[in-house]
Amino acid sequence: MNSVVRLIRSAALSDTAEYAYAATAPSGTRFVFLAGACPLEADGSTAAVGDYAGQAAKCVETMQEALRAAGATIEDVISTRVLVASARQADLVAAWEVVRDAFGTHDVPSTLLGVTVLGYDDQLVEIEAVAAVRDGEPAVG
Numbered sequence: 001m002n003s004v005v006r007l008i009r010s011a012a013l014s015d016t017a018e019y020a021y022a023a024t025a026p027s028g029t030r031f032v033f034l035a036g037a038c039p040l041e042a043d044g045s046t047a048a049v050g051d052y053a054g055q056a057a058k059c060v061e062t063m064q065e066a067l068r069a070a071g072a073t074i075e076d077v078i079s080t081r082v083l084v085a086s087a088r089q090a091d092l093v094a095a096w097e098v099v100r101d102a103f104g105t106h107d108v109p110s111t112l113l114g115v116t117v118l119g120y121d122d123q124l125v126e127i128e129a130v131a132a133v134r135d136g137e138p139a140v141g
Helices: 052-069 089-103
Strands: 006-008 022-024 029-033 077-085 110-115 125-134
Touching (some): 022 077, 052 077, 052 089, 052 125, 077 089, 089 110
Parallel strands (some): 077 110
Antiparallel strands (some): 006 022, 029 125, 077 125
16 A cells, blocks of 8 residues: 655755655545544553653554554554643653654654643543545455
8 A cells, every 4th residue: 555645845944843844645535534542551541651752652553553443554644743741841752752753754744732631541642643545445444
């Protein structure tokens, strides 16, 4: 499955950002809107309590499973939003580095936000994502 996502960069904007500034998908594309990927274990408990990077890694795993269920992969993601329950920039960066590394060269447009609180006990990180796949490619589940 080849990705239909086209990442857009601009020489007029800073190259310090570790992501593309925009992305597009052609007509005939089916968009997949994922619920926020949370750091939850199969039993519903929160993984990696107190560990921003550990929770980000679990969120990436959760996101990848949701993508698989929708017939998509991480290469089909067109944008992300990473939510981190902290007012400390270092905590945001710890989570972001895990997400950035998971995406590798497919550095989609992303927003990194510090928030007050997230929905589950001891939750520190959540990742929202939108993917784009060719229309007609069946979802798995």
